[in-house]
Amino acid sequence: MGSELIYRGHDAQPAPDTYSPKPDKPLLWLSRPIRYMLREQRLLCVLVGIVITTVFFSILPSKPGTAALGGSGSGYSFDPVPYSSLNRLEEYQHRAAYHHPMLSSGAGKVPLGLKRKGLRIVVTGGAGFVGSHLVDRLMQRGDSVIVVDNFFTGRKENVMHHFGNPRFELIRHDVVEPLLLEVDQIYHLACPASPVHYKFNPVKTIKTNVVGTLNMLGLAKRVGARFLLTSTSEVYGDPLQHPQVETYWGNVNPIGVRSCYDEGKRTAETLTMDYHRGAGVEVRIARIFNTYGPRMGIDDGRVVSNFVTQALRKEPMTVYGDGKQTRSFQYVSDLVEGLMRLMEGEHVGPFNLGNPGEFTMLELAEVVKETIDPNAKIDFRPNTEDDPHKRKPDITRAKELLGWEPKVSLRKGLPLMVKDFRQRVFGDQKESSTTTSSSS
Numbered sequence: 001m002g003s004e005l006i007y008r009g010h011d012a013q014p015a016p017d018t019y020s021p022k023p024d025k026p027l028l029w030l031s032r033p034i035r036y037m038l039r040e041q042r043l044l045c046v047l048v049g050i051v052i053t054t055v056f057f058s059i060l061p062s063k064p065g066t067a068a069l070g071g072s073g074s075g076y077s078f079d080p081v082p083y084s085s086l087n088r089l090e091e092y093q094h095r096a097a098y099h100h101p102m103l104s105s106g107a108g109k110v111p112l113g114l115k116r117k118g119l120r121i122v123v124t125g126g127a128g129f130v131g132s133h134l135v136d137r138l139m140q141r142g143d144s145v146i147v148v149d150n151f152f153t154g155r156k157e158n159v160m161h162h163f164g165n166p167r168f169e170l171i172r173h174d175v176v177e178p179l180l181l182e183v184d185q186i187y188h189l190a191c192p193a194s195p196v197h198y199k200f201n202p203v204k205t206i207k208t209n210v211v212g213t214l215n216m217l218g219l220a221k222r223v224g225a226r227f228l229l230t231s232t233s234e235v236y237g238d239p240l241q242h243p244q245v246e247t248y249w250g251n252v253n254p255i256g257v258r259s260c261y262d263e264g265k266r267t268a269e270t271l272t273m274d275y276h277r278g279a280g281v282e283v284r285i286a287r288i289f290n291t292y293g294p295r296m297g298i299d300d301g302r303v304v305s306n307f308v309t310q311a312l313r314k315e316p317m318t319v320y321g322d323g324k325q326t327r328s329f330q331y332v333s334d335l336v337e338g339l340m341r342l343m344e345g346e347h348v349g350p351f352n353l354g355n356p357g358e359f360t361m362l363e364l365a366e367v368v369k370e371t372i373d374p375n376a377k378i379d380f381r382p383n384t385e386d387d388p389h390k391r392k393p394d395i396t397r398a399k400e401l402l403g404w405e406p407k408v409s410l411r412k413g414l415p416l417m418v419k420d421f422r423q424r425v426f427g428d429q430k431e432s433s434t435t436t437s438s439s440s
Helices: 028-059 088-099 129-141 202-223 259-279 303-312 332-344 361-371 396-402 410-439
Strands: 120-124 144-149 168-172 185-188 226-232 283-288 317-320 326-328 351-353 358-360 378-381
Touching (some): 129 144, 202 226, 226 259, 226 332, 332 351
Parallel strands (some): 283 351
């Protein structure tokens, strides 16, 4: 009988009728580190290390200046967050929370002389008379300063002593054209301020006041910067109120030869307040009265510089009209102090910044004669159009809210200006005579 050969390896299992997926694999990625930690008491070592580290850092003394404001023994201090890790807007907000009481809760007002982190500040018209003195103070305080000037009335010589300082930049630019910068504060001074200069091209003057101010306000809105407008006492025109307070609306001729400046500044104030109310831009407005000091333009047509230059050159001092019209004269360092207090303070303004000491033009001429040449003569000429008869600031608001008032009297400040003018006037004459002899 034949044997049956049976290949049992091929005994087929009954095929399942339904599909059954493979069972899930264990979470190896989770189990492996757990087994590693449990092996050889590694978990115990980790716990011991954590305890030692905690004890070590709790024993270390905290560094001075890193405690929060109001902390025990800390006084005024600074947040240790490195500024390099913040973008520009966050950096300004971080600084502003300390520097500006209105942006922070519970932080006191920071005095101007207190050492603190430097800000990045742009000064339009920073190569001019007032602007260059402001730049000096900001640089001395430790800020980084960008000067923007088209050099129509500004002089590069006014800021040359800052060349080479890594915290100083100079840009030749007209504010009528847009400018993109990242800054914390904007001091907007750009505009010719003397009648000789702003009457030279009146359309350009009003464009600087209107379009230039629009551009700078737009920049302040984009980067979250605080904006300070330097307006002028000319917004009061030929005032019917004396002395002038900030609530006085003025008596201005809108179609006169000085209107490009007077009405331009009035419009600039309007734009500034509209950006403040409508766009939330932090703004400040200063109304500057007659200011004098070193670096004034020698032939800028303003009365103090005219009298000083003419007396130095042995020329008659020109007095327009009967000489009984009055002005107030503040020294430039007083003005710079007022501008900085306004920028760092809590109040929008406007604020009158001027010296309430009132002088007639004849009295000013006598002071110049005492300082330079007792034998100087006076030449009377017809008065100019729209020339204000009286000009004197009421600075009550500045005293009460800014704690500011001028310190330098005319008889103390004028000799400092004369010293600068003497060097420039006679230096220019020496250069001119040298050039003439060389050409001949």
